[in-house]
Amino acid sequence: MTTFRPTLSAFQAFVLSLAIIAPTLAMAFNVPLAVQAAGRAAPLSFLLGGAAMALIGLSFVAFSRRIASAGSATTYVGAVLGDRLGFLAGWGLLLAYLAFLASATALVGGFLSVALGHLGVSHPQLWLALALLGGGVVIGLGGREIRLATTVMLVIEALAVLAIVVLALVILVQTPLDAAPLRPDPANGLSVLGYGMVFAVLSLAGFEGAATVAEETRDPHRAIPLAILGSLAAATLLYGLVSYAQVIGYGLDRMEDLARDPAPLDTLALRYLSRGYGIFLDAAAGISSLACALGTAAAAARILYALGTRGVGAGFARLDPAHGVPARALRFVGGLTLAFLLIFGSWSSPRAFSEAFATVATLVLILVYMAVGLAQAVFAARHRAWIWCGVGLAGSLMLAWPLLNSLYPAPAWPGPLWPLVVLAWMAMGVGLLRFHPGVRSGGSAAWLENR
Numbered sequence: 001m002t003t004f005r006p007t008l009s010a011f012q013a014f015v016l017s018l019a020i021i022a023p024t025l026a027m028a029f030n031v032p033l034a035v036q037a038a039g040r041a042a043p044l045s046f047l048l049g050g051a052a053m054a055l056i057g058l059s060f061v062a063f064s065r066r067i068a069s070a071g072s073a074t075t076y077v078g079a080v081l082g083d084r085l086g087f088l089a090g091w092g093l094l095l096a097y098l099a100f101l102a103s104a105t106a107l108v109g110g111f112l113s114v115a116l117g118h119l120g121v122s123h124p125q126l127w128l129a130l131a132l133l134g135g136g137v138v139i140g141l142g143g144r145e146i147r148l149a150t151t152v153m154l155v156i157e158a159l160a161v162l163a164i165v166v167l168a169l170v171i172l173v174q175t176p177l178d179a180a181p182l183r184p185d186p187a188n189g190l191s192v193l194g195y196g197m198v199f200a201v202l203s204l205a206g207f208e209g210a211a212t213v214a215e216e217t218r219d220p221h222r223a224i225p226l227a228i229l230g231s232l233a234a235a236t237l238l239y240g241l242v243s244y245a246q247v248i249g250y251g252l253d254r255m256e257d258l259a260r261d262p263a264p265l266d267t268l269a270l271r272y273l274s275r276g277y278g279i280f281l282d283a284a285a286g287i288s289s290l291a292c293a294l295g296t297a298a299a300a301a302r303i304l305y306a307l308g309t310r311g312v313g314a315g316f317a318r319l320d321p322a323h324g325v326p327a328r329a330l331r332f333v334g335g336l337t338l339a340f341l342l343i344f345g346s347w348s349s350p351r352a353f354s355e356a357f358a359t360v361a362t363l364v365l366i367l368v369y370m371a372v373g374l375a376q377a378v379f380a381a382r383h384r385a386w387i388w389c390g391v392g393l394a395g396s397l398m399l400a401w402p403l404l405n406s407l408y409p410a411p412a413w414p415g416p417l418w419p420l421v422v423l424a425w426m427a428m429g430v431g432l433l434r435f436h437p438g439v440r441s442g443g444s445a446a447w448l449e450n451r
Contacts, residue, residue: 010223017231019295020206024160024288038196039185049200050236055395059376068214071306091429097300099361108134110350111286139334160284168245194405301330
């Protein structure tokens with residue numbers, strides 16, 4: 001039987017998590033959404049969201065020090081709360097990665113089409129053609145050895161992040177600094193910070209991606225915790241810096257303009273640097289979206305592989321003998337993404353398409369993160385490790401705030417549809433447990449017995 005090959009270093013696992021987080025993509029796309037919710041306090045909402053995710057990150061760290069499994073949250077939750085809940089956590093995580101993959105692939109086309117539009121190349125469906133091409137690249141590279149994919153992700157993301165940091169530093173040098181973005185917006189109060197945190201969670205989602213390659217990483221009980229904490233810290237600092245630069249770069253009295261801007265980095269580059277730099281940033285964001293899609297596809301394939309070992313499609317629980325990766329699962333998730341693009345992309349814009357799928361992914365991922373936090377709290381309580389118990393509970397409770405704020409008051413249409421999509425997906429998982437007994441026996445508890 002083919003098994004995973006432990007070829008990745010801690011740094012390569014870190015690169016995978018950072019690619020899934022996609023800081024370039026988030027800084028180019030999510031800051032206006034956070035401003036819509038929290039006004040000029042968007043940077044504060046990013047920092048609060050980072051604090052909440054850090055607590056959940058510590059729960060992932062606590063488990064990854066004991067468990068090295070491609071199942072990630074599936075195995076973590078199952079080891080403490082039972083295989084049925086573990087299966088549901090993995091089922092939810094699969095939806096999150098599938099939705100993030102579709103969102104990122106759409107933005108490959110969205111950002112690259114904007115860059116080409118500046119050069120005089122435009123067509124209403126150009127973004128869709130580019131997105132489909134990006135999806136094909138993901139399937140081709142994702143089926144190769146994981147080290148190749150992580151190398152591509154590293155080069156792409158490093159160049160893109162550097163370009164945005166340069167713009168942020170130029171803005172900070174040319175604009176008077178102000179502490180207002182780090183305080184609640186008087187016009188909105190504290191309540192909207194929770195809604196702003198939704199976009200912080202969206203921006204940091206995927207930090208746990210390294211856990212899905214634990215079986216492919218050398219010394220995973222040390223390397224995976226380092227990768228998780230490193231990616232969270234790096235992304236949170238970047239978001240705090242760049243969101244602050246965007247807010248003061250636009251001007252504190254122009255938050256409505258920033259909230260409506262589909263390409264704020266492009267606008268700021270034109271104002272503070274040059275038109276050519278703006279085109280470069282659009283292209284960098286599109287290529288960064290490809291790195292995100294590569295990382296997310298790798299994680300989705302490994303979660304599907306783990307679910308396959310639990311009875312959901314035995315064919316997915318096979319590794320390619322040449323490259324040691326779940327190639328069949330990768331082709332399936334990649335093909336599903338292409339189908340989503342063809343079905344929904346033909347009558348949608350890249351922004352609307354990406355927002356819809358990213359919202360679904362964020363909602364279900366918050367539930368999965370809360371489950372991991374609760375599982376860590378229960379495990380710690382059993383061993384009277386009360387500080388760790390408090391960490392797990394605190395992380396879950398902090399994430400309850402943005403979850404409730406994203407549901408009530410009800411968002412504008414079609415926002416109310418996305419929680420229903422999550423509920424329908426989870427109901428399918430419950431149905432599998434009810435009518436397919438094979439998915440119940442994951443043996444997750446065995447992971448903790450020997451640690």
